[in-house]
Amino acid sequence: MSRTILITGATSGIGKATAYRFARENDRLIVTGRRKGLLTAVAKDLKKKFQAEVYPLSFDIRKKTEVERNLDSLPEDWKNIDILVNNAGLAAGLDPVNLASTDDWDVMIDTNVKGLLYVSRKIIPWMIKQGSGHIFNIGSIAGKEVYPKGSVYSATKHAVDALTKGMRIDLLQFGIKVTQISPGAVETEFSKVRFKGDLERAKSVYKGYEPLQGEDVAEIIHFISALPARVNVNDIVVMPQAQANATTFHKI
Numbered sequence: 001m002s003r004t005i006l007i008t009g010a011t012s013g014i015g016k017a018t019a020y021r022f023a024r025e026n027d028r029l030i031v032t033g034r035r036k037g038l039l040t041a042v043a044k045d046l047k048k049k050f051q052a053e054v055y056p057l058s059f060d061i062r063k064k065t066e067v068e069r070n071l072d073s074l075p076e077d078w079k080n081i082d083i084l085v086n087n088a089g090l091a092a093g094l095d096p097v098n099l100a101s102t103d104d105w106d107v108m109i110d111t112n113v114k115g116l117l118y119v120s121r122k123i124i125p126w127m128i129k130q131g132s133g134h135i136f137n138i139g140s141i142a143g144k145e146v147y148p149k150g151s152v153y154s155a156t157k158h159a160v161d162a163l164t165k166g167m168r169i170d171l172l173q174f175g176i177k178v179t180q181i182s183p184g185a186v187e188t189e190f191s192k193v194r195f196k197g198d199l200e201r202a203k204s205v206y207k208g209y210e211p212l213q214g215e216d217v218a219e220i221i222h223f224i225s226a227l228p229a230r231v232n233v234n235d236i237v238v239m240p241q242a243q244a245n246a247t248t249f250h251k252i
Contacts, residue, residue, distance in 0.1 A: 002053075003225075006030040006081050008061055008119055009088030011038040013188030014138060017214035018085055021222045023052040030078060032057045032070075033088070061088050061115030062107075071122045080130055083225055084123050086116045087138045089160075091153040091194040105152045112156035116163065128174045135171075136221055137164045139182040144237060147246040157182075161235075168234065177232040179224055184239030184246070187211040208251030209242035 005022045009015040010031035019031050023046045031046075033039040036058040043056040055078055059066040089112045092104035116137065127133030142150060143157030161180060168178040191202035217238065224233045242250045 002026055002028055003082040004028045004080055005083045007085040007087055008032045011035050011042060014214040014217045015087040016042055017218035018221055021218040023050040028053040030055045034060050061119055062110040064118045067118040068122060079126050081123055081126055083134045085136045088115060094149045096149050097151045108153055108156050113159045127176050132175050134177040134225055137180045139180045141182055141184045141246045143182055145246045179233050180235045182237045183212060183217050184243045185211040188214055209249055210240060212240050
C-alpha cells in the first residue's frame with residue numbers, strides 16, 4: 001500500500017537519496033528544501049523516473065512561520081503523513097569554541113534543533129489523529145561523541161539524540177515510532193557547506209578511504225520503515241568500514 005513520506009532537506013545528500021528510495025516503492029513524497037530550483041528538479045526527475053506522486057514545498061525550516069504556512073497549505077489528503085524524515089541539517093565551520101563564529105552557531109542551532117522541532121510539532125498532531133506514524137531523525141556520530149573543533153555542531157546533534165528519546169517516550173501511547181539514524185562520514189554536500197564552498201578542503205575529508213554514500217543511509221531508513229508494526233529500531237549508528245569512531249580512520 002502506498003505511504004505518504006515527508007522528507008526535509010531533499011535537494012541533496014541523504015534526503016535526496018531517501019526520496020529516490022521511497023519513490024521506487026510507489027510511495028507518495030512531500031519533498032522540502034530551501035533551494036527551490038534544485039527542489040523542482042528533484043520533483044520533476046522523481047515523476048519522470050518513477051511516475052511518483054510528488055509534492056514539493058520550498059521553505060526554510062529555521063523560520064517557524066514558513067514551516068507552518070507551507071505545511072498548512074498541503075491538501076487534506078496529503079496531511080495523512082505516514083513517515084517523517086527529519087533530515088535537514090548542517091555543520092558550519094570547524095573551529096575551537098574560543099574562535100568560532102557565533103553566526104555559525106546560530107545557523108546550526110536554528111537548523112539542526114529548532115528546525116527539526118518546528119516541522120515535528122506541525123506533523124505530530126496529524127499522526128496522533130490518524131493513530132500511527134514513524135519519525136526518523138537524522139543524527140550523527142557527533143551526537144554520540146564530541147570531537148575537536150566541533151563542539152557546537154556536536155551539541156546540536158546531542159540535542160537530536162535527546163529529542164529522539166523524548167519523542168519516543170511522549171508518543172509511545174499514540175502508536176508513533178521514533179528512530180534515530182546516526183551516520184559517520186557520508187560523502188554529501190556536508191563538508192562543502194561546513195567549509196563554505198571550499199571544494200578542495202571539502203574533498204580532502206573523504207580522501208584515502210571509501211565514505212558512506214547517501215544511498216546507504218536511505219537504504220537503512222527504508223529497511224527500518226518496512227519492518228512489522230510491532231518492531232521499532234530505536235537508534236542505529238552507521239559508519240564506513242574504514243571509520244572506527246568520530247576521529248579514527250584507516251586511510252590508504
